[in-house]
Amino acid sequence: MSAQQIPNLNTLKGALRPGGRVRGGRLRDQTTSHEAGEDGEARKDKVVQQTDGDASMSRMSAVDLGYLEDPFARPFIQVGTYVRSSAIDLLIGKFLATDANKPKQIISLGAGSDTRFFRLVSQSPSLPIVYHELDFPINTAQKVAAIRRTPRLLSTIQSSLSQPEDLKISSSGDSLTSPTYNIHPLDLRVLAGDQSAPKLPELPNLSSSIPTLLLSECCLIYLSPTHADNILQTLTQRIIAPSTPVSLILYEPIRPHDSFGKVMIANLAARGIHLQTLQKYSSLFRQKTRLKNAGFVGGQGAADIDFCWERWIPDDEKERVAGLEMLDEVEEWRLLAQHYCVAWGWRNGEGSQDEDVFSRAWAGMESQRNDEGEDDG
Numbered sequence: 001m002s003a004q005q006i007p008n009l010n011t012l013k014g015a016l017r018p019g020g021r022v023r024g025g026r027l028r029d030q031t032t033s034h035e036a037g038e039d040g041e042a043r044k045d046k047v048v049q050q051t052d053g054d055a056s057m058s059r060m061s062a063v064d065l066g067y068l069e070d071p072f073a074r075p076f077i078q079v080g081t082y083v084r085s086s087a088i089d090l091l092i093g094k095f096l097a098t099d100a101n102k103p104k105q106i107i108s109l110g111a112g113s114d115t116r117f118f119r120l121v122s123q124s125p126s127l128p129i130v131y132h133e134l135d136f137p138i139n140t141a142q143k144v145a146a147i148r149r150t151p152r153l154l155s156t157i158q159s160s161l162s163q164p165e166d167l168k169i170s171s172s173g174d175s176l177t178s179p180t181y182n183i184h185p186l187d188l189r190v191l192a193g194d195q196s197a198p199k200l201p202e203l204p205n206l207s208s209s210i211p212t213l214l215l216s217e218c219c220l221i222y223l224s225p226t227h228a229d230n231i232l233q234t235l236t237q238r239i240i241a242p243s244t245p246v247s248l249i250l251y252e253p254i255r256p257h258d259s260f261g262k263v264m265i266a267n268l269a270a271r272g273i274h275l276q277t278l279q280k281y282s283s284l285f286r287q288k289t290r291l292k293n294a295g296f297v298g299g300q301g302a303a304d305i306d307f308c309w310e311r312w313i314p315d316d317e318k319e320r321v322a323g324l325e326m327l328d329e330v331e332e333w334r335l336l337a338q339h340y341c342v343a344w345g346w347r348n349g350e351g352s353q354d355e356d357v358f359s360r361a362w363a364g365m366e367s368q369r370n371d372e373g374e375d376d377g
């Protein structure tokens with residue numbers, strides 16, 4: 001790979017470089033003395049909630065530099081990175097394009113201020129999609145407020161509705177519902193409770209029977225492995241009917257055991273950020289096994305971001321990105337990119353009309369070989 005083909009991921013580098021600048025001073029600034037009285041759990045939650053600010057800062061810089069076409073990211077303070085967004089967009093695009101006229105559902109866990117719904121709908125307003133975002137109430141309230149004060153965001157949601165008045169915002173301001181786009185204020189750990197408990201939280205407009213894609217972009221990694229696994233079980237067995245085709249796309253760090261991974265963890269720990277599932281799901285192989293064990297038995301794939309750049313991004317797109325800015329330290333970028341992965345898996349629906357929608361959508365997606373020494377099976 002030539003240096004000219006590398007996108008600028010500088011926004012992430014500082015956080016990962018040994019002895020490098022610790023990004024997100026904002027986090028510290030905001031953790032002021034009034035929080036001194038908060039208990040340890042609340043403090044830890046606050047750090048996790050504020051990771052959304054980091055994600056959106058990365059997204060904004062990718063947009064500002066011209067890598068991503070996402071005018072909707074502007075009203076939020078956040079950013080994602082070019083390759084990660086493109087890789088996930090590719091998987092989602094293939095899902096939406098398969099049986100394109102049939103309804104589909106996306107549930108984004110820990111969506112924060114992500115703007116993917118707005119991008120999708122602005123590209124095709126009549127997309128038959130129901131989109132749900134789940135996050136802590138403190139984050140959903142910020143997002144709903146941003147939508148309220150931004151005509152462009154409001155009108156994009158309305159363009160997806162047959163009746164504009166179907167868009168409703170709760171009096172508490174932390175929830176937004178409509179037949180197409182929904183923001184639900186929810187601590188996901190509520191879904192990790194006793195699997196036989198009769199009561200589940202109310203999630204308006206969520207269908208249990210249409211093909212559903214679950215998305216966790218750096219979200220489940222902040223939960224304990226038991227919580228993360230139980231949440232998936234509740235979603236795929238109780239909230240979505242067991243006969244409905246369901247998939248999961250994960251984007252999260254991997255490979256914590258090499259020297260770069262150790263620095264990455266140490267620097268995040270210095271900011272109070274603990275990636276709780278990283279040890280358990282530390283490799284491409286472990287991520288695929290995780291997906292299989294969680295019931296996504298139709299198929300699984302995984303690739304690190306370096307691989308996605310090399311193999312998934314078309315050459316003309318690489319050239320376009322390379323024209324925007326060069327990365328000064330190619331090897332550092334590659335190392336960084338090798339420590340983030342996209343993993344995907346699905347189950348087919350038994351007897352459902354759309355039974356094999358994910359198998360068809362993702363048949364051609366190139367998965368990466370497992371790390372050396374891992375089981376290739």
Ligand SMILES: C[S@@+](CC[C@H](N)C(=O)[O-])C[C@H]1O[C@@H](n2cnc3c(N)ncnc32)[C@H](O)[C@@H]1O
Nearest residue numbers: 049051052055110111112135136187188217219
């Ligand atoms: C790093 S941000 C990622 C945001 C977004 N997915 C993106 O990629 O831009 C992690 C998000 O997960 C959310 N999150 C973490 N734990 C959560 C929980 N227990 N319940 C709800 N949301 C949670 C955080 O509040 C935050 O918005």
